[in-house]
Amino acid sequence: MSQGIIFQLIFLTIGYPPGKWNNADEFFVKNSSFEAGAYQWVKENTKINDYFLILNPNDDYGLGPNLKFIFNTGRIAPIYTYKTKDEPIDIPESYAFKQLKENCDQGLMKYLNYKYLFVDVNWPTGFEEKCLVSNNLELKFEAKRGDDFIRIYEVK
Numbered sequence: 001m002s003q004g005i006i007f008q009l010i011f012l013t014i015g016y017p018p019g020k021w022n023n024a025d026e027f028f029v030k031n032s033s034f035e036a037g038a039y040q041w042v043k044e045n046t047k048i049n050d051y052f053l054i055l056n057p058n059d060d061y062g063l064g065p066n067l068k069f070i071f072n073t074g075r076i077a078p079i080y081t082y083k084t085k086d087e088p089i090d091i092p093e094s095y096a097f098k099q100l101k102e103n104c105d106q107g108l109m110k111y112l113n114y115k116y117l118f119v120d121v122n123w124p125t126g127f128e129e130k131c132l133v134s135n136n137l138e139l140k141f142e143a144k145r146g147d148d149f150i151r152i153y154e155v156k
Helices: 002-014 023-027 034-045 065-073 092-103 106-111 127-134
Strands: 051-053 114-120 137-145 148-155
Touching: 034 065, 034 114, 034 137, 034 148, 092 106, 114 127, 127 148
Parallel strands: 051 114
Antiparallel strands: 114 148, 137 148
C-alpha cells in the first residue's frame, strides 16, 4: 500500500514517465490548433449517434485519428477492425469495412451506418474523389491552412 502511495506522490510531482505531466495530452487538441474548429463544428452540428468515416493508411488505428476524433468530439468513428491477440475477429462488418476502404461503395456506407466522412491529409490519395463519385455527399465543413485541410461531408 505504501508503494502505491509513493508512486502517486511521484506521479503528481514529476509525472510518469518522468518529465511528462499528462500522457493523454496527445489525444486532446488545443483550442488554437487547426483541428479544433472542425471538432467544434462536429460537436455543434451532429448528433451523438452519427458515425464518421475516418481513414489513415499510415496508421494501424491503435492510437489513430479515430481515437483522437472520438475524445475531442464525443462522436463515433468505427473502423471495424477488431483483433484478439494475433487473430482478427471474423464478423461481417470487418469484411464490409475492408471492402469500403477499397471502393467507397454506397451500399457499404449505408450498411455500416456512416453519416459523415471526415476527410483530411491522411486519406489515401484519390479516395475522396472515389467517394464523391460513388456516393451522394454534401460538403458541410471545410478548413485549409497551408497543405493541411479538413473537409466534412454528409452522406445523403
